Amino acid sequence: MKRFEKVTARVAVLDRADVDTDQIIPKQFLKRIERTGYGEFLFFDWAKDPGFELHRPQFAGARILLTGRNFGCGSSREHAAWALQDAGYDAVIAPSFGDIFRTNSLKIGLLPVALPAAEIRVLMEVANDGGEMTIDLEALELIAPDRPRIPFQLDAFERERLLGGLDDIALTLRRDPEITAYEAAHPARVATISL
Amino acid sequence: MRTSKTLFERIWESHLVAHPDGEPALLYVDLHLVHEVTSPQAFEGLRLASRRVRRPELTLATMDHNVPTTEGPVDDPLARQQLDALRDNCAAFGVPLFATGSGREGIVHVIGPELGLTQPGMTIVCGDSHTSTHGAFGALAFGIGTSEVEHVLATQTLPQSPPRTMRVVFEGDPPEGVSAKDLILAAIGEAGVAGGVGHVVEYAGRVIEQLSMENRMTICNMSIEWGARAGMVAPDDTTFAYLEGRAGAPRGRAWERALDEWRALPTDAGARFDQEVVVDVSALAPQVTWGTNPAMVAPLDGSVPDPADYDDPDQRAAVERALTYMGLDPGTPIGEISVDRVFIGSCTNSRIEDLRSAAAIIAGRRIHPRVRALVVPGSASVKRQAEEEGLDRIFAAAGFEWRRAGCSMCLGMNPDILQAGERCASTSNRNFEGRQGAGGRTHLVSPTVAAATALAGHFVHPQELEPVA
Numbered sequence: 001m002k003r004f005e006k007v008t009a010r011v012a013v014l015d016r017a018d019v020d021t022d023q024i025i026p027k028q029f030l031k032r033i034e035r036t037g038y039g040e041f042l043f044f045d046w047a048k049d050p051g052f053e054l055h056r057p058q059f060a061g062a063r064i065l066l067t068g069r070n071f072g073c074g075s076s077r078e079h080a081a082w083a084l085q086d087a088g089y090d091a092v093i094a095p096s097f098g099d100i101f102r103t104n105s106l107k108i109g110l111l112p113v114a115l116p117a118a119e120i121r122v123l124m125e126v127a128n129d130g131g132e133m134t135i136d137l138e139a140l141e142l143i144a145p146d147r148p149r150i151p152f153q154l155d156a157f158e159r160e161r162l163l164g165g166l167d168d169i170a171l172t173l174r175r176d177p178e179i180t181a182y183e184a185a186h187p188a189r190v191a192t193i194s195l
Numbered sequence: 196m197r198t199s200k201t202l203f204e205r206i207w208e209s210h211l212v213a214h215p216d217g218e219p220a221l222l223y224v225d226l227h228l229v230h231e232v233t234s235p236q237a238f239e240g241l242r243l244a245s246r247r248v249r250r251p252e253l254t255l256a257t258m259d260h261n262v263p264t265t266e267g268p269v270d271d272p273l274a275r276q277q278l279d280a281l282r283d284n285c286a287a288f289g290v291p292l293f294a295t296g297s298g299r300e301g302i303v304h305v306i307g308p309e310l311g312l313t314q315p316g317m318t319i320v321c322g323d324s325h326t327s328t329h330g331a332f333g334a335l336a337f338g339i340g341t342s343e344v345e346h347v348l349a350t351q352t353l354p355q356s357p358p359r360t361m362r363v364v365f366e367g368d369p370p371e372g373v374s375a376k377d378l379i380l381a382a383i384g385e386a387g388v389a390g391g392v393g394h395v396v397e398y399a400g401r402v403i404e405q406l407s408m409e410n411r412m413t414i415c416n417m418s419i420e421w422g423a424r425a426g427m428v429a430p431d432d433t434t435f436a437y438l439e440g441r442a443g444a445p446r447g448r449a450w451e452r453a454l455d456e457w458r459a460l461p462t463d464a465g466a467r468f469d470q471e472v473v474v475d476v477s478a479l480a481p482q483v484t485w486g487t488n489p490a491m492v493a494p495l496d497g498s499v500p501d502p503a504d505y506d507d508p509d510q511r512a513a514v515e516r517a518l519t520y521m522g523l524d525p526g527t528p529i530g531e532i533s534v535d536r537v538f539i540g541s542c543t544n545s546r547i548e549d550l551r552s553a554a555a556i557i558a559g560r561r562i563h564p565r566v567r568a569l570v571v572p573g574s575a576s577v578k579r580q581a582e583e584e585g586l587d588r589i590f591a592a593a594g595f596e597w598r599r600a601g602c603s604m605c606l607g608m609n610p611d612i613l614q615a616g617e618r619c620a621s622t623s624n625r626n627f628e629g630r631q632g633a634g635g636r637t638h639l640v641s642p643t644v645a646a647a648t649a650l651a652g653h654f655v656h657p658q659e660l661e662p663v664a
């Protein structure tokens with residue numbers, strides 16, 4: 001997993017609510033069997049419009065995406081998080097996220113930051129004027145120009161995992177004795193192999 | 196100490212492998228369903244780390260998302276590569292596979308239940324957001340991403356933080372012609388697409404108790420459309436009658452033991468939920484979505500809303516954008532919207548009862564000359580049964596195309612897609628922009644409304660069709 005460090009970068013604004021994963025990466029790009037190379041297809045259908053928000057010159061090279069509530073709702077496709085990361089984003093800031101998208105992002109080291117909607121409104125204005133912001137995961141703070149530091153929350157375990165770039169599976173395999181004990185005490189409920 | 200428990204709490208507690216301080220709970224997974232689209236990178240991850248699949252016998256793979264539904268080979272080289280990858284991965288890691296053409300394949304959420312693998316009290320996961328479908332049996336079932344697929348393959352467990360719980364009680368008798376699809380669309384319309392985020396939802400009340408298993412699956416299927424982590428229904432005699440005798444269900448003594456266990460699962464009378472919602476369905480009409488998410492929905496006898504009626508500027512902007520995309524004018528009566536395509540299928544509405552209810556409406560009639568209509572059974576087994584009952588001939592005689600099983604036009608990863616600007620009445624679960632093809636316009640409806648709409652060429656209540664001559 002990609003290790004998350006402090007990021008200081010330009011912030012792109014996508015002021016839309018309920019952006020679903022079908023918009024983030026449409027289905028025709030889910031046929032690939034690789035984990036990389038999705039960035040160029042990010043927001044594929046919307047990006048065809050020359051007036052699409054993210055084409056604005058002040059957003060070029062942005063590594064933080066600032067957007068509306070319920071970002072990443074819909075399908076479980078991790079390709080959505082891969083596409084954002086592959087396109088250069090390290091973090092997404094929104095009032096709320098689709099559950100599966102949020103989990104997928106945390107798994108790959110793309111940081112979802114939830115902030116109150118009113119706070120995001122103000123930040124959108126700041127970002128629309130260009131300029132950089134900093135996300136400090138260690139301190140759990142967002143630093144925007146001419147604004148007081150904005151604290152955000154993240155589960156302590158997730159924070160450690162992101163800071164260390166720790167592999168989730170390796171962490172769970174430390175529990176192998178417990179898993180084995182659980183299996184010994186609970187016989188399988190189904191047997192797909194005998195169907 | 197609180198002793199009353201919810202169905203969810205019982206399943207959660209009985210699947211806890213470990214819950215170390217300061218870490219998420221580790222939940223055991225009873226059944227892991229796999230398909231071609233969200234698994235290749237997970238198997239690749241296992242390979243790179245020299246890991247194996249811990250419990251292949253608790254894992255089942257099928258091909259559904261990008262398979263063509265016409266006879267013949269897979270023309271699309273990328274789709275073929277992905278199907279081949281699944282075949283190779285399953286062979287290499289010992290995972291059972293119901294491949295296309297085996298006669299056992301189908302949409303992953305249709306085959307789990309029909310095989311009797313989906314059972315009360317289980318934890319079930321799949322790299323697909325509509326895994327919530329399996330909750331209809333009183334299982335805790337939810338969709339996961341590819342990293343989690345890899346995690347489950349390697350460890351048969353998942354780290355999870357505890358969700359909140361919600362109960363949705365449907366009250367009142369739904370009027371004639373109102374289906375399970377209408378109940379859930381109406382509930383989503385009320386709660387909004389984020390109304391369920393972070394929650395496991397139990398659907399309850401007499402309306403739910405009286406529904407068949409297939410209709411309960413339709414309701415649980417769409418839980419994710421209002422953001423819920425999972426949806427579930429308490430197991431009861433309807434559940435047990437559905438399961439008894441199915442290939443994957445326990446038999447003999449084991450069946451009796453299972454029944455005892457399952458009967459003890461339902462939520463206790465005094466148990467508490469973090470949220471309770473009541474939906475009155477006594478005056479409900481069939482529902483039709485007019486926008487670009489499932490909460491943008493109106494009764495069939497209603498009309499397209501006016502953005503000016505929304506006070507919240509964000510909502511107004513979203514409605515405006517949706518109407519532009521959908522090519523609809525505010526105030527247009529839903530019944531006056533005409534369609535080009537009709538799709539009956541998807542894990543929401545492609546089971547045998549769905550096909551029967553649609554066939555009952557079109558029997559002896561012809562679809563509107565402008566309309567191109569498609570029926571895609573949810574599984575090879577549903578297809579066989581429908582053919583035994585002669586439903587395929589009813590559909591064909593009416594002008595529907597009768598296809599092989601798969602996800603098909605639900606997401607248009609295969610060649611079944613809408614052209615830009617085409618308008619479709621669809622029994623699927625998502626009307627997102629471009630979901631059924633770039634520029635395509637999707638209206639979600641029940642199977643009976645889809646069938647009636649195919650005949651009339653515009654949205655219509657089945658009861659308003661001219662009688663068959």
Ligand code: SF4
Pocket residue numbers: 259260302303304323325541542543601602605606623624
């Ligand atoms: S039918 Fe549609 S919603 Fe269901 S699994 Fe297939 S693509 Fe997903």
